[in-house]
Amino acid sequence: MTAVARQERAPAKLPTAAIGRAATLALYDELSLAPKPGLVTLTDSGSHDDMDGHTFMRSLFALRHYFAEIAAAGFQGAGFAVLERCGIDAEARMLAATVGINTHRGSIFMLGLLCASAGAVVRERGGVSHPAQLREALVRCWGGALSVRAMRTSTLPGGITARRHGLRSASEEAAMGFPVLFDTAVPALRSALHRGLTPQQARLDTLFHVMAVLDDCNLAHRGGLEGLCHAQRAARRYVEEGGAAQPEGIQKAKAIADDFVLRRLSPGGAADTLAAACLISRVCADL
Numbered sequence: 001m002t003a004v005a006r007q008e009r010a011p012a013k014l015p016t017a018a019i020g021r022a023a024t025l026a027l028y029d030e031l032s033l034a035p036k037p038g039l040v041t042l043t044d045s046g047s048h049d050d051m052d053g054h055t056f057m058r059s060l061f062a063l064r065h066y067f068a069e070i071a072a073a074g075f076q077g078a079g080f081a082v083l084e085r086c087g088i089d090a091e092a093r094m095l096a097a098t099v100g101i102n103t104h105r106g107s108i109f110m111l112g113l114l115c116a117s118a119g120a121v122v123r124e125r126g127g128v129s130h131p132a133q134l135r136e137a138l139v140r141c142w143g144g145a146l147s148v149r150a151m152r153t154s155t156l157p158g159g160i161t162a163r164r165h166g167l168r169s170a171s172e173e174a175a176m177g178f179p180v181l182f183d184t185a186v187p188a189l190r191s192a193l194h195r196g197l198t199p200q201q202a203r204l205d206t207l208f209h210v211m212a213v214l215d216d217c218n219l220a221h222r223g224g225l226e227g228l229c230h231a232q233r234a235a236r237r238y239v240e241e242g243g244a245a246q247p248e249g250i251q252k253a254k255a256i257a258d259d260f261v262l263r264r265l266s267p268g269g270a271a272d273t274l275a276a277a278c279l280i281s282r283v284c285a286d287l
């Protein structure tokens with residue numbers, strides 16, 4: 001399709017229930033991707049000894065109404081406190097479903113904010129045509145509150161790790177309008193799909209692009225700065241060598257996955273960012 005034709009395409013009418021469904025499917029897109037370095041897939045637990053594919057499926061099922069609810073809140077122009085309440089309640093449902101295991105806390109936050117942003121764009125325009133509209137709505141509607149929130153002292157592992165090492169936390173990424181998501185993950189996914197990679201290859205390629213640049217607090221929490229730098233170097237090399245499109249793309253990804261398991265590394269923040277890019281590809285008429 002030409003650029004002009006793309007510009008002229010009207011976004012399809014998108015109800016908030018469809019945004020919620022897209023988020024649930026995006027979490028499944030991420031979970032079902034294999035191989036994945038250190039992360040849980042449907043068939044292996046990666047670097048985790050307390051969760052597997054079933055734990056994630058239970059969590060995903062428990063979250064399915066949350067994403068539609070928070071999209072509806074965004075559609076209604078709700079303030080940040082309402083979104084935060086929805087997120088906290090969803091986190092409680094996740095922990096009940098997984099018996100206390102943190103499967104999706106980062107996704108509840110990140111995909112929740114994106115669903116709310118999609119709801120706001122749908123109210124204003126009827127549908128979402130371009131990823132930039134989501135970023136603009138996020139910053140305009142809740143950017144101020146997110147910046148205030150990012151200055152609070154977190155007592156959670158990710159926040160503590162970010163402070164200790166001077167990294168950009170999940171809250172700070174959100175306050176800045178998710179730069180890694182919009183400037184790295186979405187362009188990587190778009191480019192891979194346009195080059196004709198399969199959806200699985202495109203997601204794998206995107207995951208590595210994200211790992212190469214994200215201050216992933218899960219990696220630093222488990223492996224210190226050394227673990228984070230090791231993972232970023234491995235991802236950069238993989239991308240420079242041709243990523244998932246190279247003939248040995250899957251084998252090399254498997255070798256990196258084995259290395260991460262030996263080191264107990266798990267890029268949970270990159271996994272959330274991949275799921276968020278998959279959500280955007282599902283709700284935007286033009287990716």
Ligand SMILES: CC(C)(COP(=O)(O)OP(=O)(O)OC[C@H]1O[C@@H](n2cnc3c(N)ncnc32)[C@H](O[C@H]2O[C@H](COP(=O)(O)OP(=O)(O)OP(=O)(O)O)[C@@H](O)[C@H]2O)[C@@H]1O)[C@@H](O)C(=O)NCCC(=O)NCCS
Binds near residue numbers: 157214266
């Ligand atoms: C704002 C919150 C997200 C709090 O964040 P904070 O940074 O204070 O602390 P954590 O909750 O510990 O970390 C945030 C999670 O975000 C993911 N993440 C990590 N780095 C980044 C990054 N640079 N950018 C974006 N996202 C990032 C990551 O989530 C994923 O990993 C988790 C699983 O990993 P695992 O290794 O098993 O983790 P643990 O159990 O913690 O440790 P172990 O002992 O096992 O090693 C999983 O959650 C993934 O999704 C970080 O975990 C937020 O908590 C908050 O305020 N929530 C309530 C409000 C809300 O959700 N509102 C929504 C709308 S406003």
Ligand SMILES: Nc1ncnc2[nH]cnc12
Binds near residue numbers: 040
């Ligand atoms: N598949 C996965 N494995 C481990 N942590 C994650 N956080 C988000 N998705 C994950």
